[in-house]
Amino acid sequence: MHVLAGVLMDGAGRILIAQRPPGKHLAGMWEFPGGKVEPGEEPLAALERELDEELGIAVDPLSFEELIRVPWNYGERGMLLQAVVVRAWSGEPQALDAAAIAWHLPNDIDPALLAPADRPILAALWLPEHYPITPTEASVAEATTLVRAALARGERLLQWRLPGVPVEEARAGAAALLPEVARFGARLVLNRDIEGARALGVGVHLSAAQLHELKERPLPLGMLVGASCHNAEELALASGLGCDFATLSPVEDTASHPDASPLGWPRFAKWVENASLPVYALGGLGPADVPMARMHAAQGVAGIRGFWSR
The missing domain is CATH 3.20.20.70 (Aldolase class I)
Structure with missing residues (x-):
């Protein structure tokens, strides 16, 4: 399963994370918003669609910057989590699908709060070159x-x-x-x-x-x-x-x-x-x-x- 994660980053360097709602796998944990690529769909088009559906925003694909790809297994379910930094969008992000959303500087986020597959994304954000x-x-x-x-x-x-x-x-x-x-x-x-x-x-x-x-x-x-x-x-x-x-x-x-x-x-x-x-x-x-x-x-x-x- 190919999954896209959008790392929204504002002008102050803060990033947006979303809390998984009750009833979903890993409910209560935080993650980067996004979702899976549908059959026949281009990955970056899937990210645009998912961020519209989950946050109500229109992202600018010219601002995309790939951060890291994380192969991961949750039990028997395998996926490729592709994280993309997003620096420009229109609209104010809303928690349309998540229990809550929050803005934080990367260094202020406790990795224990994140879903395991999202922790390497956070590490890639604050590790230097x-x-x-x-x-x-x-x-x-x-x-x-x-x-x-x-x-x-x-x-x-x-x-x-x-x-x-x-x-x-x-x-x-x-x-x-x-x-x-x-x-x-x-x-x-x-x-x-x-x-x-x-x-x-x-x-x-x-x-x-x-x-x-x-x-x-x-x-x-x-x-x-x-x-x-x-x-x-x-x-x-x-x-x-x-x-x-x-x-x-x-x-x-x-x-x-x-x-x-x-x-x-x-x-x-x-x-x-x-x-x-x-x-x-x-x-x-x-x-x-x-x-x-x-x-x-x-x-x-x-x-x-x-x-x-x-």
């Missing part, structure tokens, strides 16, 4: 300096990864940075350190080995969980655990893993299009590769050397 990872050889002091400079130039999601530093020392360095991270409205995630993430109230980025070991999401919804993936199976594991995002690598040749065979963009895109969460391209890439990554279904680009050498 860049995901810098601290250099492997850096000390706490060096990584702190780099993160401060990254925050100042606009980076809003950073991975604290210091494999050569004792865990407690790395945690202390992250804790010292958190006030500055919060002041910039950014997010810091710890590499592999689930216990440290819980203690500090931050996110965690799981290794591929942890993906295979864990049986459930290690942190509550609202605390970021990312995952390192290298194939389609690991992307499926990340989605099954309820991770908010993943990295998929290596896309190109990379000095950090010289023996790894690069995926290349076609294979990367094929695997990401079948994933059910936002995915960053990683491996031999930097900020200049964001347009190419976006063309191949990525949320954006993650990297080490390409981000810190600027």
Whole structure:
């Protein structure tokens, strides 16, 4: 079943969500308005029709911007949920089919309130295009300096990864940075350190080995969980655990893993299009590769050397 979801976004950056009415599947949960494509109907025409029927508005298809495609299964019922940002319409949205509608900034929405298939859409809305990872050889002091400079130039999601530093020392360095991270409205995630993430109230980025070991999401919804993936199976594991995002690598040749065979963009895109969460391209890439990554279904680009050498 092909389903379209309209992400209405106003001039203040707020988005509209709708509450499923009593008697429907997942009644009481919130979602992005839309509906299924009828036989013989063009997907974007279906979105125009559904938003007219559900909200009483006439949308401008020239304002459409595809955000993410989410393959999903509710029990035995499978669907492809295609999310499209809508920036222009006429009429005032009304709850014609929903129990209620509400406008919120993406960061203010509790993902636990959303239907499960809609949570990756919310993640794609507030995850940035860049995901810098601290250099492997850096000390706490060096990584702190780099993160401060990254925050100042606009980076809003950073991975604290210091494999050569004792865990407690790395945690202390992250804790010292958190006030500055919060002041910039950014997010810091710890590499592999689930216990440290819980203690500090931050996110965690799981290794591929942890993906295979864990049986459930290690942190509550609202605390970021990312995952390192290298194939389609690991992307499926990340989605099954309820991770908010993943990295998929290596896309190109990379000095950090010289023996790894690069995926290349076609294979990367094929695997990401079948994933059910936002995915960053990683491996031999930097900020200049964001347009190419976006063309191949990525949320954006993650990297080490390409981000810190600027």
